[in-house]
Amino acid sequence: MSFEAACAQTAVRCLATVARHHGVDTSAERLIHDFVLGNEEPPLPFLLRIAREIGMRAKTATLSWDDLFGLGDAFPVLVRLKNGNMMLAVGTGTRGSTRLVLLQDPLAEDAGVLTLDEHRFTGAWDGTVVFVKRGLATEAEERPFGLSWFIPEIVRHRRLFRDIAIASLMLSALTVAFPVFIQLVFDRVVVHRSLDTLYVLAIGMVCVVGFETLFNYLRQYMVLFVTNKIDARINTKTFNKLISLPMDFFERTASGMTLKNMYQTDRIRSFLTGQVFMTVLDGLTLFVFLPLLFFYSPLLSAIVLGFSLVICIGAASVIPILKRRLQGVYEAEVRQQSFLVENIQGMRTVKSLALDARQRKNWDRRVAHTVTKRFETAKLTIFIQSFIHPLEKMMQVAVIGVGSWLVLENEMTMGALIAFNILTQRVTQPLVQFSQIIPAFQEVSIAVGMLGTIMNHKSEQGRTGTGLRTPLKGQVEFQNVRFRYAPGTAPALDDISFTIPQGTIFGIMGRSGSGKTTVTRLLQRLHSPQEGLIKIDGHDLREIDLDHLRSSIGVVLQENFLFTGTIRENIAAGKPNATLEEVFRAARLAGADEFIERLPRGFDTMLEEGSSNLSGGQRQRLAIARALLLDPPILILDEATSALDAESEAIVQANLMSIAQGRTLIIISHRLSSLVPAHNILALDRGRVVDVGRHQQLLDRCSIYQQLWYQQNRHLKGVEA
Numbered sequence: 001m002s003f004e005a006a007c008a009q010t011a012v013r014c015l016a017t018v019a020r021h022h023g024v025d026t027s028a029e030r031l032i033h034d035f036v037l038g039n040e041e042p043p044l045p046f047l048l049r050i051a052r053e054i055g056m057r058a059k060t061a062t063l064s065w066d067d068l069f070g071l072g073d074a075f076p077v078l079v080r081l082k083n084g085n086m087m088l089a090v091g092t093g094t095r096g097s098t099r100l101v102l103l104q105d106p107l108a109e110d111a112g113v114l115t116l117d118e119h120r121f122t123g124a125w126d127g128t129v130v131f132v133k134r135g136l137a138t139e140a141e142e143r144p145f146g147l148s149w150f151i152p153e154i155v156r157h158r159r160l161f162r163d164i165a166i167a168s169l170m171l172s173a174l175t176v177a178f179p180v181f182i183q184l185v186f187d188r189v190v191v192h193r194s195l196d197t198l199y200v201l202a203i204g205m206v207c208v209v210g211f212e213t214l215f216n217y218l219r220q221y222m223v224l225f226v227t228n229k230i231d232a233r234i235n236t237k238t239f240n241k242l243i244s245l246p247m248d249f250f251e252r253t254a255s256g257m258t259l260k261n262m263y264q265t266d267r268i269r270s271f272l273t274g275q276v277f278m279t280v281l282d283g284l285t286l287f288v289f290l291p292l293l294f295f296y297s298p299l300l301s302a303i304v305l306g307f308s309l310v311i312c313i314g315a316a317s318v319i320p321i322l323k324r325r326l327q328g329v330y331e332a333e334v335r336q337q338s339f340l341v342e343n344i345q346g347m348r349t350v351k352s353l354a355l356d357a358r359q360r361k362n363w364d365r366r367v368a369h370t371v372t373k374r375f376e377t378a379k380l381t382i383f384i385q386s387f388i389h390p391l392e393k394m395m396q397v398a399v400i401g402v403g404s405w406l407v408l409e410n411e412m413t414m415g416a417l418i419a420f421n422i423l424t425q426r427v428t429q430p431l432v433q434f435s436q437i438i439p440a441f442q443e444v445s446i447a448v449g450m451l452g453t454i455m456n457h458k459s460e461q462g463r464t465g466t467g468l469r470t471p472l473k474g475q476v477e478f479q480n481v482r483f484r485y486a487p488g489t490a491p492a493l494d495d496i497s498f499t500i501p502q503g504t505i506f507g508i509m510g511r512s513g514s515g516k517t518t519v520t521r522l523l524q525r526l527h528s529p530q531e532g533l534i535k536i537d538g539h540d541l542r543e544i545d546l547d548h549l550r551s552s553i554g555v556v557l558q559e560n561f562l563f564t565g566t567i568r569e570n571i572a573a574g575k576p577n578a579t580l581e582e583v584f585r586a587a588r589l590a591g592a593d594e595f596i597e598r599l600p601r602g603f604d605t606m607l608e609e610g611s612s613n614l615s616g617g618q619r620q621r622l623a624i625a626r627a628l629l630l631d632p633p634i635l636i637l638d639e640a641t642s643a644l645d646a647e648s649e650a651i652v653q654a655n656l657m658s659i660a661q662g663r664t665l666i667i668i669s670h671r672l673s674s675l676v677p678a679h680n681i682l683a684l685d686r687g688r689v690v691d692v693g694r695h696q697q698l699l700d701r702c703s704i705y706q707q708l709w710y711q712q713n714r715h716l717k718g719v720e721a
Contacts, residue, residue: 010085011041013106014078017088019056021076022134026054029469033547038577041084057135062127065118068092068101078130145455146448150272153230160226167219168281175426177208179419234265244459247526256338261454264447271444279430279437289427296420297412300399304424307395314387318380323442325377330446332370339366399424460546467545472552473537474633474664476500481532483522492518494687505665507675510684516668520636524553554627558639562611562619567596568603571625578629589659590624591651638668672709
């Protein structure tokens with residue numbers, strides 16, 4: 001790595017060194033890859049976030065020269081220089097009467113210790129120190145997904161939730177003022193015709209309303225703030241989990257189902273931080289209001305509690321039915337969304353085959369089924385509400401009726417009855433909310449199960465950060481490899497063995513379904529073989545860090561995905577800090593420069609979604625350029641020239657020796673003419689190795705190769721005869 005490229009990564013290099021000192025196995029290269037760092041130094045807040053993500057605790061401080069000599073066991077620490085770079089302070093010492101700071105330069109190859117005195121050090125140091133130590137747990141630790149999975153995120157913001165709870169309790173306390181005000185107006189002001197008392201009470205209520213408005217605003221603001229922070233973190237963690245899943249998860253799971261399951265995070269979070277949290281807070285107010293109710297009238301209080309108990313029992317009784325219906329809604333919505341995603345992705349085929357009417361009919365059928373399921377669930381919800389609503393009204397009637405009798409018996413004042421009726425609503429509100437939480441909990445439990453299909457799925461192996469990251473040279477070896485995509489199916493590869501020497505061109509041919517692409521998938525560890533061994537440079541593939549492996553293997557497929565953005569951004573997708581010269585060189589080798597230069601904005605031309613403003617051949621050449629930009633030691637061309645026109649293919653073929661120079665090139669192609677320059681060609685049939693040799697050798701002795709060659713070159717068969 002050049003000094004210019006490395007000098008902007010001193011912070012993460014120092015952080016990686018401190019992490020290893022504290023027992024966290026990581027490297028600067030892994031941090032740069034995982035957090036997509038460019039040449040610039042990361043800002044301090046982002047550096048602290050990186051530390052947290054890898055299981056460290058970090059904080060910054062501004063210190064003086066004298067403060068450094070009191071740090072003791074806090075070393076090693078990161079110190080920031082005035083030029084923005086960082087170094088590692090590993091301790092202090094003395095030379096005679098001169099005090100010294102011991103430093104390590106992250107860019108020094110020998111990693112020796114520098115000793116600087118006060119004048120030299122403070123002349124370069126800006127006073128900033130970053131303290132780093134081992135955290136209690138790492139973010140990478142995976143725990144079973146469930147409602148408890150959200151608890152650490154809520155606990156992380158416990159201070160904000162504490163303030164919300166205080167604001168809610170203050171609101172509850174202020175709420176008591178209104179029924180007391182009503183009671184005093186009826187029992188003191190009206191009865192005694194005391195206007196002075198009314199003025200005092202009115203001024204007091206104005207103050208109460210002002211404070212209530214303030215606390216209500218503060219509570220809503222804090223709830224909005226904390227829920228947005230939690231949403232951001234949870235959505236980040238769920239997406240990180242999604243992209244860490246193995247390839248077979250996406251091949252076996254419908255895209256619509258995956259999208260539907262991913263959307264459940266907001267529902268679960270809003271349930272925990274909204275309904276549950278607020279119901280708990282309102283439940284705490286019962287400790288204030290229930291004693292007040294019994295103070296006013298034990299008889300009326302018993303009536304209120306009795307009706308509330310009936311409401312809760314009635315809501316709980318429909319839980320099993322509701323759960324079954326919610327499950328039906330989920331399944332119907334998944335099928336509907338999967339159908340929608342499938343049609344959006346295959347719209348060109350729908351239009352080409354004139355399937356519009358048929359797909360509309362299928363969509364209408366799925367919509368009708370989903371609506372029916374939703375209607376059945378909504379009917380049950382309406383039934384619950386219809387059951388609760390009259391009970392609430394009957395409770396109010398009972399309270400007013402019995403209360404009026406108590407007033408007539410002089411056991412209660414009119415003001416006390418009105419105040420009790422107002423307080424009753426405050427008491428029944430959390431109880432009614434609790435009855436509503438029961439069906440909501442069933443809905444959320446299904447959402448947890450949906451999201452759990454993603455979060456509880458095992459991530460790809462090899463992402464521990466402990467794998468080998470040594471530069472790869474390109475020797476590939478398959479030893480008795482067996483692989484099948486699913487249990488009970490025929491093997492895609494059946495006991496195959498071959499070796500690809502470093503720096504050679506290696507071709508793979510065979511009929512459709514013979515296992516050609518499976519070889520390259522296993523080499524990238526998109527799948528793992530059930531038997532056998534795959535090695536690169538003599539290292540077991542499982543010992544190599546997964547991200548390092550894939551960044552060392554360039555892949556160009558028959559159909560390549562390009563992202564929305566400029567042409568330059570797409571070519572430089574794997575290396576965002578690539579210079580324009582590097583991008584242009586890769587485009588020239590791929591034969592893409594000639595059409596890019598004809599575009600109005602050249603390399604800054606924006607690609608539309610699905611790169612629909614490019615032809616298939618142009619997309620293919622950009623994909624080849626994207627793979628070449630990384631200068632990978634191993635390059636796989638899997639039917640990479642199949643979508644090219646004759647002229648474009650001729651350009652790529654002409655550059656093939658330049659492309660292959662210094663790397664191992666693996667070419668999979670139905671066009672056997674593109675395999676002629678290969679040093680060796682592997683012939684596969686039904687997952688087994690038929691033969692390995694050069695073009696002329698296979699043409700002489702391999703029947704499958706002969707048959708395909710003469711089918712593609714019929715004119716040669718006549719000459720041969």
